[in-house]
Amino acid sequence: MPIxxxxxxxxxxxFLTKDNPNDFIARTISERSLNVKEICESAANRGGADVSxxxxxxxxxxxxxxxxxxxxxGYSVNTGYFTASTLIRGVFDSPSETFNSDKHSILFRFxxxxxxxxxxxxxxxxxxxxxxxxxTILQVADVxxxxxxxxxxxxxxxxxxxxxxxxxxxxxxxxxxxIETATQERIPVDSGDIxxxxxxxxxxxxxxxxxxxxxxxxxxxxxxxSVHLKESRTAxxxxxxxxx
Numbered sequence: 001m002p003i004x005x006x007x008x009x010x011x012x013x014x015f016l017t018k019d020n021p022n023d024f025i026a027r028t029i030s031e032r033s034l035n036v037k038e039i040c041e042s043a044a045n046r047g048g049a050d051v052s053x054x055x056x057x058x059x060x061x062x063x064x065x066x067x068x069x070x071x072x073x074g075y076s077v078n079t080g081y082f083t084a085s086t087l088i089r090g091v092f093d094s095p096s097e098t099f100n101s102d103k104h105s106i107l108f109r110f111x112x113x114x115x116x117x118x119x120x121x122x123x124x125x126x127x128x129x130x131x132x133x134x135x136t137i138l139q140v141a142d143v144x145x146x147x148x149x150x151x152x153x154x155x156x157x158x159x160x161x162x163x164x165x166x167x168x169x170x171x172x173x174x175x176x177x178x179i180e181t182a183t184q185e186r187i188p189v190d191s192g193d194i195x196x197x198x199x200x201x202x203x204x205x206x207x208x209x210x211x212x213x214x215x216x217x218x219x220x221x222x223x224x225x226s227v228h229l230k231e232s233r234t235a236x237x238x239x240x241x242x243x244x
Contacts, residue, residue: 135235169221
């Protein structure tokens, strides 16, 4: 199958496995995030659509709105490119227990479909090299829900794994922050709520965040030696997390 696409990636020290201390993981370099309008414009300009970008965008928004409606009624969706379904999280302690929003939650799960998997052989991966030694967030795990890179449970523990994450230094900017996606409000984690402060793992108590979507930011002067960096550096997690 011919190569039609190219993606670039850097290698990072793998702190998520203990069996091999010298292995690496690859993380793709994302050019930027595309919205529906931009994808439709690209399809029209590239010749991949036989309708205008505006018409394609309107039809796509109608489809996504109806898909969300059907998912909320408990239907699963298979577009060929991805599948989607509605899930209920939380433990029911008896057969007679009813759904309780304080204890249980609803979320939507999306997975790649057959048509998208069929495109994988057309992708060429270019490993740029080992990334510059800096703070990196590789994984975020919500202890209460048991989810990884997904749900946030306010008031409960969150494990942040990566490299050079230890909060260290005297800069007032140092700390852990949750960035609300819509407003870009930066909500700090109280220093007293940092339970574990290690280079490869931070365990914190999640602040009382309102419902919404968030990203995680870690700012520190930790250098890996006894001498702190002169200026703080910041690691951003590239996946969106949700408070339901």
